[in-house]
Amino acid sequence: xxxxxxxxxxxxxxxxxxxxxxxxxxxxxxxxxxxxxxxxxxxxxxxxxxxxxxxxxxxxxxxxxxxxxxxxxxxxxxxxxxxxxxxxxxxxxxxxxxxxxxxx
Amino acid sequence: xxxxxxxxxxxxxxxxxxxxxxxxxxxxxxxxxxxxxxxxxxxxxxxxxxxxxxxxxxxxxxxxxxxxxxxxxxxxxxxxxxxxxxxxxxxxxxxxxxxxxxxxxxxxxxxxxxxxxxxxxxxxxxxxxxxxxxxxxxxxxxxxxxxxxxxxxxxxxxxxxxxxxxxxxxxxxxxxxxxxxxxxxxxxxxxxxxxxxxxxxxxxxxxxxxxxxxxxxxxxxxxxxxxxxxxxxxxxxxxxxxxxxxxxxxxxxxxxxxxxxxxxxxxxxxxxxxxxxxxxxxxxxxxxxxxxxxxxxxxxxxxxxxxxxxxxxxxxxxxxxxxxxxxxxxxxxxxxxxxxxxxxxxxxxxxxxxxxxxxxxxxxxxxxxxxxxxxxxxxxxxxxxxxxxxxxxxxxxxxxxx
Numbered sequence: 001x002x003x004x005x006x007x008x009x010x011x012x013x014x015x016x017x018x019x020x021x022x023x024x025x026x027x028x029x030x031x032x033x034x035x036x037x038x039x040x041x042x043x044x045x046x047x048x049x050x051x052x053x054x055x056x057x058x059x060x061x062x063x064x065x066x067x068x069x070x071x072x073x074x075x076x077x078x079x080x081x082x083x084x085x086x087x088x089x090x091x092x093x094x095x096x097x098x099x100x101x102x103x104x
Numbered sequence: 105x106x107x108x109x110x111x112x113x114x115x116x117x118x119x120x121x122x123x124x125x126x127x128x129x130x131x132x133x134x135x136x137x138x139x140x141x142x143x144x145x146x147x148x149x150x151x152x153x154x155x156x157x158x159x160x161x162x163x164x165x166x167x168x169x170x171x172x173x174x175x176x177x178x179x180x181x182x183x184x185x186x187x188x189x190x191x192x193x194x195x196x197x198x199x200x201x202x203x204x205x206x207x208x209x210x211x212x213x214x215x216x217x218x219x220x221x222x223x224x225x226x227x228x229x230x231x232x233x234x235x236x237x238x239x240x241x242x243x244x245x246x247x248x249x250x251x252x253x254x255x256x257x258x259x260x261x262x263x264x265x266x267x268x269x270x271x272x273x274x275x276x277x278x279x280x281x282x283x284x285x286x287x288x289x290x291x292x293x294x295x296x297x298x299x300x301x302x303x304x305x306x307x308x309x310x311x312x313x314x315x316x317x318x319x320x321x322x323x324x325x326x327x328x329x330x331x332x333x334x335x336x337x338x339x340x341x342x343x344x345x346x347x348x349x350x351x352x353x354x355x356x357x358x359x360x361x362x363x364x365x366x367x368x369x370x371x372x373x374x375x376x377x378x379x380x381x382x383x384x385x386x387x388x389x390x391x392x393x394x395x396x397x398x399x400x401x402x403x404x405x406x407x408x409x410x411x412x413x414x415x416x417x418x419x420x421x422x423x424x425x426x427x428x429x430x431x432x433x434x435x436x437x438x439x440x441x442x443x444x445x446x447x448x449x450x451x452x453x454x455x456x457x458x459x460x461x462x463x464x465x466x467x468x469x470x471x472x473x474x475x476x477x478x479x480x481x482x483x484x485x486x487x488x489x490x491x492x493x494x495x496x497x498x499x500x501x502x503x504x505x506x
Contacts, residue, residue: 024280024290029299034288037298042223049363049379050221060484063284097347099365099379102302 032067032087037102039068040081040089044100048077048093078103145406146397151205153358153390157383160506164208168505172209175498179481186214191486194495197222200382201503202478205390207383208506209499214484221361221379222482225463229329231353231364231388232374233271233412233434236336237396237404238352240267245339247271251331254338255310262310269318270331271433274418276316277309279325283464293326297376304369306334322419322431326375329434333374346370357391357398359384376464382480388461389469389478392435413459415441436460453497466490470499477503 029037039061046057054072061070068083077093079100090104151158165172179196186195197216201209216222224231239245245267252263265275282291292312295301301308309327337348344351349372354362362384365377391397396404412433419430423444430437430446438449438456449456458472466485471478479499483490 022287022290024287025278025292026289027292027295027299029289029295031289034294034298037302038294041298045223045363045365045377045379050223052215052220056215096361097350097363099363099377101366102368 030087032083032085035068036081036083036087036089039070040079040091041100041102043070043081044079044091044093047072049099146400146402147394149205149394152399153387155358158206160206161209164506168502171501171505175502178494178498180211180213194490195484197482197484198382200386200480201499202386202390203503203506204476209502216482218383219361219381221363221381224378224380224385225376225465225467226326227385227461227463227467227469228374228376228378229434230461230469231378232329232332232336234388234391234404235349235353236267236271236332237408239336239339241403241405244343245335249335251310251335254334255306258310261314265318267332267335270328272416272418273322273324273328273431274319274416275328275331276314276318276321277312277325277327278315279312279323279327281325296327302367305330305367305371305373319418321422321424323424324429324431329375330373333372337372356403357387359387382482385469385480386478389471389480393471393473393478413437415439420444436462451493451496453493454500470496472500475500475503
């Protein structure tokens with residue numbers, strides 16, 4: 001069966017964004033895992049280091065457009081970010097000196 | 105309404121931010137630091153901040169009123185819409201201007217205030233330069249030390265990379281410094297900060313193959329900064345403990361509310377992850393302005409600041425970044441480098457003796473030695489319209505009239 005045009009376009013875009021088809025080195029971490037890594041780490045720091053609101057941090061993190069969404073556990077001081085394909089990153093706040101660190 | 109396909113396509117376009125750098129988990133033998141020369145040739149200076157800066161901004165608001173009006177029209181435009189989803193315009197979060205060691209202007213916006221830490225992004229690299237300089241001054245680190253003194257298991261040719269090479273962005277490592285503007289999975293920076301490099305950033309950086317012989321080229325690299333942080337940490341942690349950046353610098357110069365984040369292996373991310381309020385960042389500028397001395401005590405080797413603000417051998421030999429940017433040792437410069445075709449200063453309305461730590465989305469610690477001025481700017485500029493030349497020149501006009 002011949003894939004429909006949107007499917008081809010989508011596949012092409014993913015390949016392009018994944019760095020396939022150029023002569024550059026492609027790193028191991030998949031696209032969406034990079035997205036959750038960025039989203040969770042910087043959300044955690046924005047909220048617990050800079051002490052900004054979740055809304056402010058969401059806006060500061062926002063990219064064009066977002067691929068990842070974060071949830072904050074204020075009691076545990078952790079941020080979990082998820083994206084398509086099961087990508088997930090968990091970042092935890094340590095203290096005022098060391099800020100946030102990726103734990104999963 | 106967007107079609108499902110377009111929605112999917114949009115959802116797949118990544119543009120997450122990256123920053124525009126370690127550490128130590130291993131315990132080296134306990135080192136005994138030789139006593140450094142703490143006072144020689146420190147510049148004479150009567151005004152030093154204690155817990156707070158002396159503030160004469162109220163008086164300066166009158167004497168520099170015209171300059172402030174022009175500056176604010178640019179830096180804090182009245183018609184700026186912080187809710188603009190396209191983030192257009194000059195978006196300043198905070199500014200502190202010091203003249204002669206006193207605050208002459210300060211303003212915040214976008215929910216920030218004098219106590220709120222702001223991400224420094226690549227301004228962090230200049231902090232990392234200073235941390236390495238402190239280790240050199242204390243005799244715990246040498247500019248000729250190989251990265252292999254701090255990082256194990258590297259190819260033998262990579263051991264030719266020294267602290268000097270890393271400071272001058274001339275390691276020669278095959279590194280791709282791209283952020284939102286390129287394919288994310290090709291970006292060495294993104295892989296370091298948010299991908300597989302997160303486990304141990306210095307080891308990740310140092311494992312890249314050599315593209316050029318170390319010391320023969322210049323290419324701006326967040327990876328190089330994390331090699332510096334690894335060397336500094338390896339040198340300083342045995343003497344000062346796990347929180348060595350606070351022991352030797354942050355607490356020493358009174359940088360309150362300063363955060364320095366680490367990777368999963370415990371390495372401080374010297375490329376990108378210092379957070380501090382602008383008034384704390386200004387203290388680093390004041391340290392540099394005073395030739396690496398703080399309140400009469402020399403923290404950096406004599407000549408360290410001068411060398412750090414002079415183009416090195418690599419950039420004078422071959423500039424690989426394809427632009428007119430000039431960097432000394434993790435510090436941006438405003439001087440021509442005719443050897444590589446850079447015939448004019450990058451900020452034409454700013455003194456050529458000035459220099460700056462600069463970070464992603466337009467963060468800065470700017471130092472103008474001849475004017476005795478330090479300027480800190482935090483911001484969130486995304487649309488490419490912001491000009492450092494305009495900003496610095498307008499801010500210098502305030503200092504001149506203050």
